[in-house]
Amino acid sequence: xxxxxxxxxxxxxxxxxxxxxxxxxxxxxxxxxxxxxxxxxxxxxxxxxxxxxxxxxxxxxxxxxxxxxxxxxxxxxxxxxxxxxxxxxxxxxxxxxxxxxxxxxxxxxxxxxxxxxxxxxxxxxxxxxxxxxxxxxxxxxxxxxxxxxxxxxxxxxxxxxxxxxxxxxxxxxxxxxxxxxxxxxxxxxxxxxxxxxxxxxxxxxxxxxxxxxxxxxxxxxxxxxxxxxxxxxxxxxxxxxxxxxxxxxxxxxxxxxxxxxxxxxxxxxxxxxxxxxxxx
Amino acid sequence: xxxxxxxxxxxxxxxxxxxxxxxxxxxxxxxxxxxxxxxxxxxxxxxxxxxxxxxxxxxxxxxxxxxxxxxxxxxxxxxxxxxxxxxxxxxxxxxxxxxxxxxxxxxxxxxxxxxxxxxxxxxxxxxxxxxxxxxxxxxxxxxxxxxxxxxxxxxxxxxxxxxxxxxxxxxxxxxxxxxxxxxxxxxxxxxxxxxxxxxxxxxxxxxxxxxxxxxxxxxxxxxxxxxxxxxxxxxxxxxxxxxxxxxxxxxxxxxxxxxxxxxxxxxxxxxxxxxxxxxx
Numbered sequence: 001x002x003x004x005x006x007x008x009x010x011x012x013x014x015x016x017x018x019x020x021x022x023x024x025x026x027x028x029x030x031x032x033x034x035x036x037x038x039x040x041x042x043x044x045x046x047x048x049x050x051x052x053x054x055x056x057x058x059x060x061x062x063x064x065x066x067x068x069x070x071x072x073x074x075x076x077x078x079x080x081x082x083x084x085x086x087x088x089x090x091x092x093x094x095x096x097x098x099x100x101x102x103x104x105x106x107x108x109x110x111x112x113x114x115x116x117x118x119x120x121x122x123x124x125x126x127x128x129x130x131x132x133x134x135x136x137x138x139x140x141x142x143x144x145x146x147x148x149x150x151x152x153x154x155x156x157x158x159x160x161x162x163x164x165x166x167x168x169x170x171x172x173x174x175x176x177x178x179x180x181x182x183x184x185x186x187x188x189x190x191x192x193x194x195x196x197x198x199x200x201x202x203x204x205x206x207x208x209x210x211x212x213x214x215x216x217x218x219x220x221x222x223x224x225x226x227x228x229x230x231x232x233x234x235x236x237x238x239x240x241x242x243x244x245x246x247x248x249x250x251x252x253x254x255x256x257x258x259x260x261x262x263x264x265x266x267x268x269x270x271x272x273x274x275x276x277x278x279x280x
Numbered sequence: 281x282x283x284x285x286x287x288x289x290x291x292x293x294x295x296x297x298x299x300x301x302x303x304x305x306x307x308x309x310x311x312x313x314x315x316x317x318x319x320x321x322x323x324x325x326x327x328x329x330x331x332x333x334x335x336x337x338x339x340x341x342x343x344x345x346x347x348x349x350x351x352x353x354x355x356x357x358x359x360x361x362x363x364x365x366x367x368x369x370x371x372x373x374x375x376x377x378x379x380x381x382x383x384x385x386x387x388x389x390x391x392x393x394x395x396x397x398x399x400x401x402x403x404x405x406x407x408x409x410x411x412x413x414x415x416x417x418x419x420x421x422x423x424x425x426x427x428x429x430x431x432x433x434x435x436x437x438x439x440x441x442x443x444x445x446x447x448x449x450x451x452x453x454x455x456x457x458x459x460x461x462x463x464x465x466x467x468x469x470x471x472x473x474x475x476x477x478x479x480x481x482x483x484x485x486x487x488x489x490x491x492x493x494x495x496x497x498x499x500x501x502x503x504x505x506x507x508x509x510x511x512x513x514x515x516x517x518x519x520x521x522x523x524x525x526x527x528x529x530x531x532x533x534x535x536x537x538x539x540x541x542x543x544x545x546x547x548x549x550x551x552x553x554x555x556x557x558x559x560x
Contacts, residue, residue, distance in 0.1 A: 073457050090463070097461045103454045106553045107476045120464045120472070150554045 016085045017046035018172060018204050019070065024079035026065050039065045041231040042079060045223065049171075052198060052205045052242070054215035054222045056261060058269065062230030063208045067176050070206060071097045083172070093121055096170035098178045102157040104149040110160045111136065111145040117168045128167075135163045138197065155179075155186035162194075166201075173198070173205045180209070191217055192246065199242035212265075216257045217244055224261055226268035233271075234264035341523040349523030350530055366497055366509040367535070369425050373432020374493035378486055381437035385444025385485075389478070390470065395445070402441070410435045410496075414503040423504055432496030436489040443485025447478025480555035483547045490543055494536050 023042035030036040040062040047053050055063040068074040070081055072091045081088045083095070104113045114132045118124045136142050139159040149157055158178055165173060179187040195218055198205050209215050215222045219238050226233040238257055240248060248254055323343050330337045341349070353359055388395045388402070414431055421427035451474050459469045501510025509528055516524040 068457075071457075071461050073460055091461045093463060095461070097458070099454045099458065101454055103452075103458045105455075105473070105476065106555075107479075116472070117462050120459070120462045120468050148553055 017082075018049045018051075018084060019047040019206075020082040020085075021045045021066075022079050022082065024066070024069060024076045024081060026062065026069065026074065027077045038229040040069075040076070041229045043230075043232055045232060047172075047204060047206065049204055050202045052195075052207065052218055052220045054219035055206065055208045055225060056210060056212060056215045056222055057225030057230060057265070058227050059210065060228045061225040062228060063225055064176055065230070066225075067097075067174050067206060067208050070172075071095060071174050073097075093117075093168060094171045096165035096168070096173050098158075098161055098165055098173070098175040100177045100180055102149070102154075102161040104157060104160055104164075106149050109146045109148055110141055110152070110163075113149065113160055114164045114167050116164060121168065123168070132163075132167055135166045138166065139163045139193070153186075154182050155190060158182065158190065162197075166197075171204060173203050175205065175207045177209055178207075179214075180211075187214070188246075192244070194218065195243040212258050212261050213249065213254075216254060216261060217249060222257075222261050224264045224268065227272045233268035234261075236260050236264070338520060338522060341526065345523045346526040346530070349521070350527035353524060353527045353531070362507055362509055362512050363531070365425060365507045366501070369428040369432060369497035369500070369508065370493050370535070370539075372425075373429045373496055374436055374490050376429065377433040377436035377493060378440050378489055380433065381440025381485065381489060382444050382482065384437070385441040385482075386448065388441070389445040389448030389474075406438055406442075411499055414499055417500065418504045423506060425508075428497045428500035428505065428508070428510075431500035432493040435496035435499075436493040439488040439492065440482065440485040443481045443488075444478060447481035448474045450481075451477050480551045483551055487540070487543055487547070490539055491536070494532075494539070498532070 021043050023044055024040065025042045026040035028037040028039055043066060055066065057063050065074060069076050072088045083092060105116070108116070111132055114136060115124070115128065118128045133142065133145070136145055139162050141156065141159050141163060144152060144156065149160065152160065161178070179190045182190065191214060207218060216238055222236040222238065223232055224234045224236065225231065236257060240253070326340070327343045329335045330340050330342045388399060413434055417430045417434070418427045421430050455473055455477070456469070459473055464472070498510040501508040502514055505511045509532055513525060513528045516528065
């Protein structure tokens with residue numbers, strides 16, 4: 001940890017952000033003779049409680065790396081992540097993770113999959129079943145509690161994964177392109193529901209995607225990242241009330257914002273190409 | 281006949297349904313009938329070849345004589361003992377081999393250090409045609425059932441070992457990360473993720489192990505024994521009682537089939553989910 005990281009637990013107003021990245025950078029060590037891979041240049045960012053942040057950027061820009069660092073599945077080479085003011089060193093149950101794949105255990109029913117976190121955390125109690133039932137109906141799976149995952153469609157599988165994450169009421173929800181494998185219609189429906197769910201529960205969300213309209217639709221702030229090695233090349237605020245509805249996409253401001261994100265991306269890409277060309 | 285056709289054509293939708301169901305059934309029965317005819321033809325040729333003097337009855341006794349030989353064999357006073365001995369050898373060899381294979385597969389699949397240090401030896405052992413061990417095992421364990429059990433163990437543990445190891449090693453990364461994000465202990469990862477994930481593969485290994493145990497017991501009896509079905513097979517062969525040889529073969533294939541169906545039945549109950557699923 002560096003000295004800079006410890007000084008910056010809170011900002012000028014003295015209040016603590018839920019997550020704070022202090023010059024977090026990541027270089028993957030060299031492997032099988034290949035040179036070390038610089039995935040992330042120092043990132044500074046803070047995420048406020050209840051905020052919905054979308055990370056967008058081209059493939060390999062380190063957005064997944066940043067998400068995994070936040071989940072403490074990876075340790076940054078430099079800098080630190082402060083969660084509620086304390087440095088994250090190992091996975092935290094107050095942080096829920098959703099992956100690109102649903103990662104459901106195929107031998108467990110939807111309900112039993114949702115029980116998994118409580119089972120592992122040893123927090124199975126008399127109210128666990130109620131909580132699971134409540135969360136399953138929140139994501140529209142109450143009729144499928146006893147179905148096995150392979151009996152569900154892709155969208156329903158991700159709903160089940162979302163339910164599993166929500167059951168233990170995390171304060172921070174990390175999502176790595178969770179709807180990337182779904183068809184366009186299902187994805188749109190899932191985004192609507194996600195906006196509804198997260199704004200009602202007040203949960204803080206960090207959502208990785210490479211779909212610009214999706215990012216603008218969901219986010220309070222869209223964090224745009226540059227091609228590898230990734231760094232934050234711009235932040236676009238989306239000052240519209242949540243939950244977002246379909247007609248938000250018809251708003252001219254929506255188009256303007258997606259365009260803004262797009263131009264930041266294009267600029268960053270341009271810069272990185274020029275940087276590569278000038279390199280000897 | 282023609283009246284039926286007319287009424288069918290009057291109601292459009294029902295015709296198709298009728299055609300569909302009527303079409304499916306006769307196809308199925310047709311192929312079943314053909315399969316039975318093939319078997320009967322095979323038996324008929326077997327019967328006729330020696331009867332017509334095309335093949336010596338000493339080399340190939342007609343099916344009817346094999347049947348008579350089988351009945352005679354089943355009626356023999358000593359037969360139950362031979363059957364019992366071979367069954368004990370197979371089952372003990374199978375159970376012990378499976379347990380050893382599973383335990384060592386777990387050790388190799390869970391601990392990297394064990395795999396690195398022991399795997400070369402395991403591979404070297406596997407490349408050995410294990411039948412060559414039969415004379416040695418008889419020298420070590422004697423003419424009784426112990427040497428045959430040892431032979432069955434030696435030959436049947438390997439598929440269980442390999443499948444257990446591979447099954448435990450092929451747990452997808454994302455599922456491991458999910459468990460880590462939930463702060464699962466090593467024991468929990470093993471019990472709730474790795475072992476059920478490996479179960480279908482382990483079961484396949486056990487099935488192969490069962491077939492191998494049957495082979496092991498019989499081969500052991502061939503090399504040196506005074507009782508058992510393998511001994512009978514050997515003895516009748518020397519006596520040129522080919523009808524009895526075939527009768528013992530029939531008994532052995534029945535045992536093999538019964539054991540296989542038993543384990544297949546067990547597998548269908550234990551592995552109730554689709555194991556080729558891409559969820560995890």
